[in-house]
Amino acid sequence: EPEVTQTPSHQVTQMGQEVILRCVPISNHLYFYWYRQILGQKVEFLVSFYNNEISEKSEIFDDQFSVERPDGSNFTLKIRSTKLEDSAMYFCASWTGDDEKLFFGSGTQLSVL
Amino acid sequence: KNQVEQSPQSLIILEGKNCTLQCNYTVSPFSNLRWYKQDTGRGPVSLTIMTFSENTKSNGRYTATLDADTKQSSLHITASQLSDSASYICVVSGRQAGTALIFGKGTTLSVSS
Numbered sequence: 057e058p059e060v061t062q063t064p065s066h067q068v069t070q071m072g073q074e075v076i077l078r079c080v081p082i083s084n085h086l087y088f089y090w091y092r093q094i095l096g097q098k099v100e101f102l103v104s105f106y107n108n109e110i111s112e113k114s115e116i117f118d119d120q121f122s123v124e125r126p127d128g129s130n131f132t133l134k135i136r137s138t139k140l141e142d143s144a145m146y147f148c149a150s151w152t153g154d155d156e157k158l159f160f161g162s163g164t165q166l167s168v169l
Numbered sequence: 170k171n172q173v174e175q176s177p178q179s180l181i182i183l184e185g186k187n188c189t190l191q192c193n194y195t196v197s198p199f200s201n202l203r204w205y206k207q208d209t210g211r212g213p214v215s216l217t218i219m220t221f222s223e224n225t226k227s228n229g230r231y232t233a234t235l236d237a238d239t240k241q242s243s244l245h246i247t248a249s250q251l252s253d254s255a256s257y258i259c260v261v262s263g264r265q266a267g268t269a270l271i272f273g274k275g276t277t278l279s280v281s282s
Contacts, residue, residue: 060212062212097274098258098272098273098274098275099213099258099272100272101270145210147212147213149212157215157218158203158215158270159215160205160212160213160214161212162210162211162212163210163211163212165210
């Protein structure tokens with residue numbers, strides 16, 4: 057089965073530092089997403105991306121966050137100045153747009169110290 | 170307010186036994202309901218997806234039911250295996266995939282030998 061790939065699997069950073077989380081969506085997918093899951097809590101939507109632009113974002117996705125699709129394969133989430141409360145598992149997901157199946161990556165565990 | 174509530178919060182069963190997990194939702198308008206399995210430290214993996222007109226859907230030993238009138242769903246696991254130990258998440262969409270996914274907190278299932 058096709059996979060969404062995320063790197064790194066773990067990222068430790070100091071508060072105030074910038075981090076970039078990377079995702080390689082499934083090749084023929086058109087819609088891309090970032091979700092996060094704080095330890096012990098539910099998965100939360102951050103942002104969706106289609107046709108090289110943000111199509112929807114949640115209240116969590118403030119000015120500290122940005123997304124890019126710098127080439128034909130990568131999809132990145134940047135946090136400009138990390139805060140302690142940004143510590144979470146961040147999941148990338150992608151979708152063809154034709155069926156209902158949304159594929160999730162294995163996640164990047166971000167720890168902000 | 171759009172919400173997805175799951176019960177029980179956690180469940181312990183013996184290998185080989187059956188179990189049923191519950192999901193109630195208040196999401197409106199409703200597009201589809203998904204059940205995901207999430208292993209610890211991994212991304213959610215889709216088990217079933219049901220639209221408004223579907224009452225039941227099976228995937229191997231997993232059978233999901235949906236009552237769109239009462240806004241309830243269940244996931245039945247037959248002949249449980251140790252590998253079924255995971256969090257099972259009910260996810261409801263108000264639109265087609267992605268942005269409007271509302272996640273439940275999940276039921277943590279532990280299967281013991």
